[in-house]
Amino acid sequence: MRVRIGDIVIGKGLPVAIQSMTNTPTFDVERTVRQIERLKKAGADIVRVSIPDERSARALKEIKERVSVPLIADIHFDHRLAILSIKMGTDKVRINPGNIGSDWKVRELANFAKEHRVPIRVGANTGSLPKDLEDRYEERYVALAEAALREARLLEKFGFNDIVISAKSSDAIETIRANEYIRERVSYPIHIGVTEAGVYESAVVSSSFALGYLLYEGIGETIRVSIAGDPVREVYVARKLLSTLGMRKEPKVVACPSCARAVFNVEKVAEDVERKLFKLGKPVTFSVLGCYVNGIGEGKRADAGIAGIDSERFVAFKRGEIIGTFKMTDLERVIEDLLSNL
Numbered sequence: 001m002r003v004r005i006g007d008i009v010i011g012k013g014l015p016v017a018i019q020s021m022t023n024t025p026t027f028d029v030e031r032t033v034r035q036i037e038r039l040k041k042a043g044a045d046i047v048r049v050s051i052p053d054e055r056s057a058r059a060l061k062e063i064k065e066r067v068s069v070p071l072i073a074d075i076h077f078d079h080r081l082a083i084l085s086i087k088m089g090t091d092k093v094r095i096n097p098g099n100i101g102s103d104w105k106v107r108e109l110a111n112f113a114k115e116h117r118v119p120i121r122v123g124a125n126t127g128s129l130p131k132d133l134e135d136r137y138e139e140r141y142v143a144l145a146e147a148a149l150r151e152a153r154l155l156e157k158f159g160f161n162d163i164v165i166s167a168k169s170s171d172a173i174e175t176i177r178a179n180e181y182i183r184e185r186v187s188y189p190i191h192i193g194v195t196e197a198g199v200y201e202s203a204v205v206s207s208s209f210a211l212g213y214l215l216y217e218g219i220g221e222t223i224r225v226s227i228a229g230d231p232v233r234e235v236y237v238a239r240k241l242l243s244t245l246g247m248r249k250e251p252k253v254v255a256c257p258s259c260a261r262a263v264f265n266v267e268k269v270a271e272d273v274e275r276k277l278f279k280l281g282k283p284v285t286f287s288v289l290g291c292y293v294n295g296i297g298e299g300k301r302a303d304a305g306i307a308g309i310d311s312e313r314f315v316a317f318k319r320g321e322i323i324g325t326f327k328m329t330d331l332e333r334v335i336e337d338l339l340s341n342l
């Protein structure tokens with residue numbers, strides 16, 4: 001099944017969409033627009049914003065007018081905020097029918113969303129699992145998946161099928177199992193993510209494992225890598241993950257960890273090259289190796305690269321060929337030349 005979110009379509013066989021979420025107060029239009037623009041520039045395909053109150057929902061109108069990336073309104077508890085967000089132009093609504101209250105409220109929202117062709121993501125999180133499901137299923141991942149499926153069924157009961165589904169746990173394995181369980185039962189697009197994944201390293205490891213595993217199995221049509229802090233980092237990690245899986249062509253720097261043989265500061269040079277490559281936006285591979293042990297081989301496989309020879313000299317490559325040996329003092333200039341001619 002396919003779902004349209006603004007000008008992005010997600011579904012089986014289509015590119016996996018990168019999602020992130022703002023952490024500014026949504027009613028602060030200036031800051032929110034600025035952050036959405038940074039997220040888009042970093043590579044976000046879809047951006048979610050929290051709508052905790054009416055002024056946030058009303059702010060959506062101006063935000064929508066000022067940004068070009070599709071927006072998702074994230075709603076809890078109050079279905080009227082979801083309806084208001086649709087009136088203000090949101091491209092998708094994320095709700096948890098379990099905390100919307102009565103069925104008639106979900107029905108009212110489903111009818112309104114259908115009329116305006118706005119899809120709804122229903123999601124379950126381990127942090128807010130319904131008690132009856134937790135009691136009924138021994139395995140928590142089953143309770144998590146069943147919670148998400150129950151929400152989808154509730155929308156189906158009201159004739160609504162424009163659904164994206166998600167089941168997120170802060171545990172990577174539970175996230176994998178819950179999403180496998182869902183995929184075996186429904187064909188709605190699945191939004192995948194590890195929730196409350198933590199601060200940088202933990203979040204990156206946990207999300208890369210769970211999301212990478214699921215995507216490799218063909219599960220997941222949109223992804224979010226949750227990281228505490230600046231959401232732009234989430235987008236960079238998501239891009240790198242998709243590129244690692246061969247699902248996107250991205251600029252790539254091959255760099256060695258460096259060791260006693262390294263004849264220049266590999267980390268510093270590699271970081272500098274990566275920054276410049278991403279700025280250029282070209283999906284090319286550049287290798288930075290501290291010495292010629294593996295440097296020659298990697299350099300020949302990359303679109304361009306350098307490898308140290310000794311403290312005075314390095315060798316440069318382009319499209320599989322050695323283009324020359326240069327003085328270490330010319331390192332920056334040669335890298336600039338290589339980058340600008342790729």
Ligand code: SF4
Nearest residue numbers: 256258259262290291
């Ligand atoms: S490429 Fe050379 S410097 Fe880099 S880790 Fe390998 S041996 Fe060490």
